[in-house]
Amino acid sequence: MTVDDTGSGADGDGRVDPEPGPDSADSGEDPLALRLEGLILGAERRYTPFQAARSAGVSMELASRFWRAMGFADIGQARALTEADVLALRRLAGLVEAGLLSEAMAVQVARSTGQTTARLAEWQIDSFLEGLTEPPEPGMTRTEVTYPIVELLLPELQEFLVYVWRRQLAASAGRVVQAGDDEEMVDRRLAVGFADLVGFTRLTRRMEEEELGELVEAFETTAADLVAARGGRLIKTLGDEVLYAADDAGTAAEIALLLVETMANDETMPELRVGIAFGTVTTRMGDVFGTTVNLASRLTSIAPRDAVLVDSAFAEELVRTRDAPASEAAAAEEAAAAEKEGEEPPAYRFALQPMWQRPVRGLGVVEPWLLTRRGDGGES
Numbered sequence: 001m002t003v004d005d006t007g008s009g010a011d012g013d014g015r016v017d018p019e020p021g022p023d024s025a026d027s028g029e030d031p032l033a034l035r036l037e038g039l040i041l042g043a044e045r046r047y048t049p050f051q052a053a054r055s056a057g058v059s060m061e062l063a064s065r066f067w068r069a070m071g072f073a074d075i076g077q078a079r080a081l082t083e084a085d086v087l088a089l090r091r092l093a094g095l096v097e098a099g100l101l102s103e104a105m106a107v108q109v110a111r112s113t114g115q116t117t118a119r120l121a122e123w124q125i126d127s128f129l130e131g132l133t134e135p136p137e138p139g140m141t142r143t144e145v146t147y148p149i150v151e152l153l154l155p156e157l158q159e160f161l162v163y164v165w166r167r168q169l170a171a172s173a174g175r176v177v178q179a180g181d182d183e184e185m186v187d188r189r190l191a192v193g194f195a196d197l198v199g200f201t202r203l204t205r206r207m208e209e210e211e212l213g214e215l216v217e218a219f220e221t222t223a224a225d226l227v228a229a230r231g232g233r234l235i236k237t238l239g240d241e242v243l244y245a246a247d248d249a250g251t252a253a254e255i256a257l258l259l260v261e262t263m264a265n266d267e268t269m270p271e272l273r274v275g276i277a278f279g280t281v282t283t284r285m286g287d288v289f290g291t292t293v294n295l296a297s298r299l300t301s302i303a304p305r306d307a308v309l310v311d312s313a314f315a316e317e318l319v320r321t322r323d324a325p326a327s328e329a330a331a332a333e334e335a336a337a338a339e340k341e342g343e344e345p346p347a348y349r350f351a352l353q354p355m356w357q358r359p360v361r362g363l364g365v366v367e368p369w370l371l372t373r374r375g376d377g378g379e380s
Contacts, residue, residue, distance in 0.1 A: 032147065039151060043082035052081040056089035062103070066092055069107045070114035112285040124157070188283065190245045191252030191314060192293050193232075193276040194300040195223060195259050200240035203270060216240070219269065222262060230255045235288055241300075245281070245288055249317040252276050253350050253371055256308045264306050271306050275299025276371070278314035291363070298360045299368055308371040315352050315369040324350040348374050 038044055047055065053063035066089060092110060095101040101109065197203075197219060204212060216239050223242040227234045232246040232255050246252040256274040263272040277299060279292035295311055303309040310318075318324040325331035325348050335345035353370040360366045 035147060036150060039147065040154060041082055041084055043084050045080050045082060047081040047086065048077045048079050049075065049081060050077060051079075052086050052089065055086045056093060058089050058093045062093065063089055065107055066110050069110035071111075071118050072114075108285065116286070120161075188281055189279060190247060190281045190288070190292070191249045191276055191278045191317075192235075192243070192245050192281060192288060192296045193252050193256055193274055194296050195242050195244070195256070195272055195274045196300050197240040197269075198271040198273055198305050200270065215268065219263075222266075223259060226258050226262065227255055230258065235286070243288070243293075248321065249276075249278055249314050250321055250323040250349065252278075252314075253308075253310070253318060253323065256371065257350075257373055260306050260308060273300055273303035273305055274308040275301070275303050275310070276308065276314050277311040278317050279311075295360070295363055295366065298363060298366070302358070302360075302368070304370075309355070309368045310352075310371050312367045312369065318350055318352065322346065322348070324348055324352050327352075350374060 049063065049067070050060060053060050056063070058066075092101075092106045096103050096106050203215070207215070219240070220237045220242065223237070223244075224234050227242075227244045230246075231251050232244045235243040235245055237243075244252075244255060246255065253276070256276055259274060260272050263269045275296045275298070277292045277296040279295075280290060281292050282289045299309040299311060315324070319326050325334070325346070328351070331346070331348060338345040351372045351374050353372070355368040355370055357365050357367045
């Protein structure tokens with residue numbers, strides 16, 4: 001939670017003498033909300049922001065930066081912080097003092113963690129706990145069953161969160177150490193793909209909110225599962241659009257075609273279009289940036305329905321890795337040569353068809369290629 005830069009509560013030598021937290025009746029807050037907060041945080045309110053900063057041994061300015069980065073609201077100098085808040089400040093400041101993180105990087109750590117966990121917490125409360133806390137018996141209120149449910153779930157969800165985080169951290173660290181050089185750790189060559197539901201704006205006018213929410217959830221869930229199963233990484237979801245990345249063009253191509261095929265076989269889903277580009281990408285806080293990402297987005301906007309458009313760099317990469325022939329004529333020549341030698345012809349997975357060059361706003365003239373599977377219209 002953010003704080004202001006004024007306050008009191010320390011004696012002359014800087015020590016803080018916290019007082020017990022306010023009584024809920026005096027604070028005007030819901031007693032159950034306070035009980036839930038105490039259960040989840042595992043500690044009672046004891047400190048004002050000023051006292052917490054002094055107890056942690058950090059300046060109010062730095063404490064404010066950390067709390068703002070974590071996404072917490074301004075509480076002025078209310079006595080609302082706990083020992084856990086003090087410990088978190090002390091840990092972040094300690095990493096800076098030890099030289100393990102710069103101050104700017106520590107703020108980034110706070111911001112990325114806050115943004116990610118805020119979305120997770122909102123989803124769990126809105127979707128998960130809301131369903132579980134339906135009153136089991138007539139006459140019971142939801143508030144009467146919320147506390148015991150949270151009490152049972154909290155340790156299990158905490159352990160699972162740490163497990164998934166460690167797994168994701170291990171996977172990410174593995175990708176980084178396999179990078180060719182230090183520059184690749186930040187600016188890497190990746191395949192980046194956007195998948196976009198066609199006509200989503202029109203759907204929002206026709207569908208009920210609940211029905212629309214179910215469609216978006218189904219789309220995001222399907223996309224996330226396909227991307228993960230094929231070895232890609234889901235970067236983010238934007239309701240009617242998903243952004244994913246893969247280390248190699250073949251993986252990105254397979255994901256794109258599977259997305260189109262899966263959505264086409266679902267009568268409840270709108271048509272899909274996908275754009276992919278290959279090149280240098282800057283990664284920050286789990287997101288990706290740069291010209292390659294912009295190009296993938298532009299290709300998506302001009303892609304035909306239920307089709308995949310890729311840029312020339314992506315097409316060249318598929319040819320280089322022998323996932324697609326340079327042309328169908330070249331593939332026919334290779335097949336004839338292999339037959340003459342009594343060998344198996346190359347087993348290409350994908351086909352590429354050049355499309356008309358066209359100007360793309362902000363990126364100049366691009367040459368899109370239509371990506372298909374071999375045998376799905378790719379062979380002439």
